[in-house]
Amino acid sequence: MTSLPLVFDAPKRALPPRHLADLDAAERRAAVAELGEKPFRAEQLSRHYFGGHSAEQMTDLTPAVRERLGVLLPELLTPVRAIDCDNGDTMKTLWRGHDGTLVESVLMRYADRTTVCVSSQAGCGMACPFCATGQAGLTRNLSTGEIVEQVVAATRTEAARAGRVSNVVFMGMGEPLANYNRVVAAVRRMVEPAPHGLGMSQRNIVVSTVGLVPAIRKLTQEGLQVTLALSLHAPDDELRNTLVPVNTRWPVSEVLSAAFDYTRTTGRRLSIEYALIKDVNDQPFRADLLAKRLKGKLVHVNLIPLNPTPGSEWDASPKPVEKEFVRRLRAAGIATTVRDTRGQEIAGACGQLAALN
Numbered sequence: 001m002t003s004l005p006l007v008f009d010a011p012k013r014a015l016p017p018r019h020l021a022d023l024d025a026a027e028r029r030a031a032v033a034e035l036g037e038k039p040f041r042a043e044q045l046s047r048h049y050f051g052g053h054s055a056e057q058m059t060d061l062t063p064a065v066r067e068r069l070g071v072l073l074p075e076l077l078t079p080v081r082a083i084d085c086d087n088g089d090t091m092k093t094l095w096r097g098h099d100g101t102l103v104e105s106v107l108m109r110y111a112d113r114t115t116v117c118v119s120s121q122a123g124c125g126m127a128c129p130f131c132a133t134g135q136a137g138l139t140r141n142l143s144t145g146e147i148v149e150q151v152v153a154a155t156r157t158e159a160a161r162a163g164r165v166s167n168v169v170f171m172g173m174g175e176p177l178a179n180y181n182r183v184v185a186a187v188r189r190m191v192e193p194a195p196h197g198l199g200m201s202q203r204n205i206v207v208s209t210v211g212l213v214p215a216i217r218k219l220t221q222e223g224l225q226v227t228l229a230l231s232l233h234a235p236d237d238e239l240r241n242t243l244v245p246v247n248t249r250w251p252v253s254e255v256l257s258a259a260f261d262y263t264r265t266t267g268r269r270l271s272i273e274y275a276l277i278k279d280v281n282d283q284p285f286r287a288d289l290l291a292k293r294l295k296g297k298l299v300h301v302n303l304i305p306l307n308p309t310p311g312s313e314w315d316a317s318p319k320p321v322e323k324e325f326v327r328r329l330r331a332a333g334i335a336t337t338v339r340d341t342r343g344q345e346i347a348g349a350c351g352q353l354a355a356l357n
């Protein structure tokens with residue numbers, strides 16, 4: 001097993017040009033005024049941007065105004081490639097940023113919802129050995145606009161087939177809570193009603209974290225009601241120190257206590273992510289220990305059959321082992337489901353995003 005250093009602070013790199021989605025409503029009005037336009041134009045422009053409209057659809061703006069305000073809508077992410085599977089219901093897009101940085105997002109259509117899985121950083125500094133993104137290290141933080149743009153792009157794709165994006169999960173590349181301010185601002189853009197944002201339901205947004213305790217505590221105070229997912233992967237420190245290296249800083253008991261406090265304050269059920277790795281973390285005693293640590297809490301366990309990553313010798317647990325793990329958790333009264341392995345064939349499943357061109 002490789003051991004990479006933990007990186008909390010992204011390397012200093014030039015952020016992309018300022019974009020409307022980086023700004024809140026008041027800042028947008030100021031930016032529009034600076035460009036010599038009436039502040040109400042900010043709302044018109046926002047409605048078009050979050051509505052996924054093309055320049056031609058901005059008919060309430062004259063070409064001259066459109067051109068002047070166009071600087072607030074720079075192209076942040078250029079699509080490099082899109083590949084799909086599941087008859088087109090899972091689609092992974094590779095994007096190139098202004099500085100050549102590559103990131104990926106994944107769109108997943110289900111019978112009852114359409115989810116976009118977004119990246120919050122290019123690469124990741126958390127060094128989890130079973131995750132392809134973690135193995136590549138951290139390139140830089142994404143800007144608020146770059147995060148929002150992944151959702152707006154998916155909105156456009158869906159609108160073209162009379163659909164809509166209902167859910168967002170921060171489960172793509174990166175550790176969202178290591179890019180805290182931009183991620184929280186992006187969440188606000190997603191939930192703000194039109195014309196200021198995408199008008200999504202907070203309940204349909206999931207922020208997934210390795211467990212940066214101070215950031216979880218800060219998030220608890222934001223007054224948001226997004227779902228928190230904690231990538232636990234082991235109920236004991238000895239094993240979790242190796243699977244999620246940040247555990248050496250904030251151990252299981254501390255991270256669970258911060259996550260339970262989030263749940264208590266927000267009323268949202270905590271989601272525990274647990275990738276089942278053959279002969280590593282899938283033993284019956286670990287299922288029992290996990291159940292013990294979660295007992296009586298507002299929590300749901302999401303087991304993820306390990307997705308293969310290049311160079312890793314680890315495998316998913318055999319089905320009977322997985323079944324027994326589920327049985328023990330449920331017998332202890334813990335709500336448990338097994339996540340589907342959507343997107344495996346296109347290296348678009350959990351932990352497989354490496355943004356290789």
Ligand code: SAH
Pocket residue numbers: 124126128130131132170171172173174175176208209210229230231273274275304305306307308309350351352
């Ligand atoms: N950094 C955040 C966001 C990534 S979310 C976090 O760790 O929570 C992606 C989820 O997929 C995390 O729970 C992650 O641990 C999990 N994952 C990573 N590699 C995986 C793999 N190879 N198979 C299954 N799940 C994996």
